[in-house]
Amino acid sequence: MKYKSQSIALVYFSVALALFAVQVSGGLLLGWIYVSPNFLSEILPFNIVRMLHTNSLIVWLLLGFMGAAYFVIPEESEREIHSPLLAYIQLAIMVLGTAGVVVTYLFNLFEGNWLLGKEGREFLEQPVWVKLGIVVAALIFMYNITMTVLQGRKTAITNVLLLGLWGLTLLFLFAFYNPSNLALDKQYWWFVVHLWVEGTWELIMASVLAFLMLKLTGVDREIVEKWLYLIVATALFSGILGTGHHYYFIGMPGYWLWIGSIFSALEVVPFFGMMAFAFVMVWKGRKDHPNKAALLWSLGCATLAFFGAGVWGFMHTLHGINYYTHGTQITAAHGHLAFFGAYVSLNLAIFSYAFPILRQRDPYNQVLNMASFWLMAGGMTFMTFVLTFAGTVQTHAQRVQGEYFMDVQDALAIFYWMRFGSGIAVVLGALLFIYAVAMPRKELISASPKVPAE
């Protein structure tokens, strides 16, 4: 650890990992409710568990990004974080908000209260007071890291990271605008949901991957920067108007059919770019970095993001196809692999890189960490295939042949059983990951032939 204030990241990463465990366990519970629909239906209904699953996902990913910024920026800017105290205050606000959310959802508190009760829109269900807390925490965070960057060395990585994080923060403000017209509601809802994962978060992903490649492969900074700018340019060019792929059938003007189809099809380019970038860097790199687990997660991230977001996204993005597949299990298949490949794996890559450094035991427990990669990646890939099959059957039976929704669901039971099975692998993988980074055990894997002990 080069800078003392980087240790802030350790606390952020630890809270993020705890929520990660909650998130995947919630997923497993949802998977079980799908095959056994009355399970806990009185005390913990499906819709509540679903909110906990998706919201905890977003919160832990955000905490991971923030921790990553606190880790990356000191090294890039060559100075300590402006105010470690503010970083911890900010974390306390986030933790308080998260606890508030969980209690409000579980006990259905303050139903209908505009300030204290939960709101209805997917991913943005948190009560208004929690949303305000998120904005305060995000502004403290942005102030803290912007001051650090402004007073230190500016690199392409810090610039892109900052741009992504500012974009993320400002776009969240649309979460407060909730018009009663359903078409307008959806229009602005996607400003947060789509422009996050297919815009600003991509910038964060590209800059953190660039940082990892710089450290793990030892290629020249100039080469990394050229790739980074190319990825950022294609991401923003395609992703902003790509929002149109959510505007097909919600009451927006017809030209969105074409704008959405064309620009969102181009969204495959930055994801392909990130995959090509990662592999070319490893291939060109001169360094044989001992942290193989971090490298595996980085390459896995770029690859699975390309398939989950790029390929599985493209699969249903053209309006003629989306007309049939909209809101089926195809969407769930894509949502899972895209989130896992891009943002879960990105976080686990930087955690794998940073944890041993932060705990001054570099590197350790790599074999277990790598096993956890294959368990989780294998589980999520299998889940994606299963849901894709389910979605294909569903699209045909429900949308082409016009069968009833619940009749079709009954026919899909076998797929839902298999999804539950893959969920077990993912949860075990997540627990193994946590064990691997939490329980230090020094162990070096060398690519070169073993030298006999002295």
Ligand code: HEM
């Ligand atoms: C890190 C891994 C995971 C990520 C990133 C993730 C992400 C998501 C997202 C984004 C949604 C909302 C999907 C949409 O609206 O299309 C969702 C819903 C869901 N997830 Fe996960 N999830 C993960 C793990 C799991 C696991 C292990 C299971 C277990 C079987 C699971 C089961 C479900 C179920 C059943 C739903 C509700 C789908 C529906 O409403 O039909 N997830 N998840």
Ligand code: HEM
């Ligand atoms: C890492 C990046 C991405 C993530 C995390 C992601 C995640 C998601 C999620 C969770 C949904 C379901 C939203 C909901 O209705 O609740 C969704 C929908 C969708 N995504 Fe993505 N996505 C990503 C990138 C892409 C890309 C690059 C494309 C196109 C090439 C794409 C195409 C779509 C389409 C067309 C839908 C609407 C599906 C429907 O009509 O039901 N996504 N995405």
Ligand SMILES: [Fe+2]
């Ligand atoms: Fe989108």
